Amino acid sequence: MGRLLKTKIINFLPATTAAILYWKTLLVDIDFWDTGEFQIVGATFDLPHPTGFPLYIILLKIANILLPFGNTAFKANFLSLIFVCIGIFFFSLTIGILTKNKILSIITPAIISVSYPLWFVGNRADPHSLNFLLISVFLYLAIKYRKEEKTTNLLLASFFLGLALANHPISSFFIPTLIILLIFSKQRITEKIKSLVIFLIPLTLYLIIPLIYSLKGVFTIDYPLDSLKNISRYILAKDFSPQTSFYKGNLTEKLVLSIESVKKYIPLPYLLFSFFGIILGISSKKERMITTTLFIPLLANLIFVANYPNAVIERYYIPALSIILIFASISIGKIIEKGKKLEFLIILVFVTATSVFINKSIVTNFPILDQSKNFQARLWAEEVLNNSEKDAVIFSWWSYSTPLWYLQKVEEKRKDITIINTGQENWEEEAKTLIDKRPVYFIEKINLKEKDLVLEESGLIYKIKKQVSIQEPL
Numbered sequence: 001m002g003r004l005l006k007t008k009i010i011n012f013l014p015a016t017t018a019a020i021l022y023w024k025t026l027l028v029d030i031d032f033w034d035t036g037e038f039q040i041v042g043a044t045f046d047l048p049h050p051t052g053f054p055l056y057i058i059l060l061k062i063a064n065i066l067l068p069f070g071n072t073a074f075k076a077n078f079l080s081l082i083f084v085c086i087g088i089f090f091f092s093l094t095i096g097i098l099t100k101n102k103i104l105s106i107i108t109p110a111i112i113s114v115s116y117p118l119w120f121v122g123n124r125a126d127p128h129s130l131n132f133l134l135i136s137v138f139l140y141l142a143i144k145y146r147k148e149e150k151t152t153n154l155l156l157a158s159f160f161l162g163l164a165l166a167n168h169p170i171s172s173f174f175i176p177t178l179i180i181l182l183i184f185s186k187q188r189i190t191e192k193i194k195s196l197v198i199f200l201i202p203l204t205l206y207l208i209i210p211l212i213y214s215l216k217g218v219f220t221i222d223y224p225l226d227s228l229k230n231i232s233r234y235i236l237a238k239d240f241s242p243q244t245s246f247y248k249g250n251l252t253e254k255l256v257l258s259i260e261s262v263k264k265y266i267p268l269p270y271l272l273f274s275f276f277g278i279i280l281g282i283s284s285k286k287e288r289m290i291t292t293t294l295f296i297p298l299l300a301n302l303i304f305v306a307n308y309p310n311a312v313i314e315r316y317y318i319p320a321l322s323i324i325l326i327f328a329s330i331s332i333g334k335i336i337e338k339g340k341k342l343e344f345l346i347i348l349v350f351v352t353a354t355s356v357f358i359n360k361s362i363v364t365n366f367p368i369l370d371q372s373k374n375f376q377a378r379l380w381a382e383e384v385l386n387n388s389e390k391d392a393v394i395f396s397w398w399s400y401s402t403p404l405w406y407l408q409k410v411e412e413k414r415k416d417i418t419i420i421n422t423g424q425e426n427w428e429e430e431a432k433t434l435i436d437k438r439p440v441y442f443i444e445k446i447n448l449k450e451k452d453l454v455l456e457e458s459g460l461i462y463k464i465k466k467q468v469s470i471q472e473p474l
Helices: 002-025 033-044 054-066 072-099 102-113 116-122 127-148 151-165 169-183 189-216 228-235 238-244 251-262 268-283 288-306 314-338 340-369 376-386 398-409 424-432
Strands: 393-396 418-421 440-442 453-458 461-466
Touching: 002 072, 002 102, 002 116, 002 340, 033 054, 033 072, 033 398, 054 072, 054 127, 054 189, 072 102, 072 116, 072 127, 072 314, 102 116, 102 314, 102 340, 116 127, 116 314, 116 340, 127 151, 127 169, 127 288, 127 314, 151 169, 151 189, 169 189, 169 288, 169 314, 189 228, 228 238, 251 288, 251 314, 268 288, 268 314, 288 314, 314 340, 376 398, 393 398, 393 424, 398 418, 424 440
Parallel strands: 393 418, 393 440
Antiparallel strands: 440 461, 453 461
């Protein structure tokens, strides 16, 4: 018992270190982009953009009620810190189970904690923080089940993967992992069926989406959720299908593209050792099952991200980074185990090399990710709203709309103003129907097609007006 306690205390070290680091760089207020949207949901319990993230928005609401400090935006940001740090703890436990090496169970989680993608979602409101936690717990329980064959671990693993899917569809990459566990499990068929039922139970959380829509509508999409077709479109994120489809190009090119990106976030030796870890796992009858259950979601994740041309995709690499580091740790653990006579020297070289990388990552990422003094979104949104005329209409696009919505919906400022969130190509045509009725503003200057329309700078935004024609005297 004492040994177990000691091990678990050690597993808290990388999580505690990450908590300190994330706290120092935590976003203190509202922000642009998706972050601002999720900060709104914590107070209003509105529906965010597809896929709805039902589990995440429920937890945001609970945190907004229970956390005794900070405004709504800060509480949502702080919740991400909690999620990621707990996830790092379970990731550390997983490394410990697989390698039986305490040094690896500290160093490997430290590497992922200072990687840009995880640090990014750990200091601001983002459902990928919860996804990291739930997948980390799932992998811990799944691997623990393979080691011990305890029914409880299989049932819990099924439940946590279900929770992960109720948070983010990217977790679907791990469904094959659960299926393989069930197929090759020594459990009775009744236990396997029970596992599947337990897996499906959390997915019923998606039922809150039509419920919330019936009560509040939705402000992030331009179609109603009043039919099964549209609800399916929303939950399955079919609006993003052109981005997530598999484009032309061979598999090797896609994987190389993703691996090139992954190289930026972990030490190159770790990436190389991960390949050895896969080979060792496949060649070992004892480890083949675990290797297979991890390799499938890794491959799926890398191919998916290679085909996702989105402005910010780093956070989609987090599941793949976790698995790569697990494979690398297995490989390094084998090297340490085989080199008993040189164990101290191997560990010394390993710790020195990884410490240099961790320090470099902190030095590089800290100034980029430090959000502790970031009030830019609030200052911009307040000036825009305060300097707009009564009953104005402001045409905006996604990244800028969210802080404006936050001030209106959460802090109830300038609710007389209408924010229209749409693409710039639509602004002029829609504005023409409104400028005779209400003051109309654009958040950015665009080239107007109509010659009788002009944009007049008004603080940080632009007012669209009709030109006053001046007739020459006869």
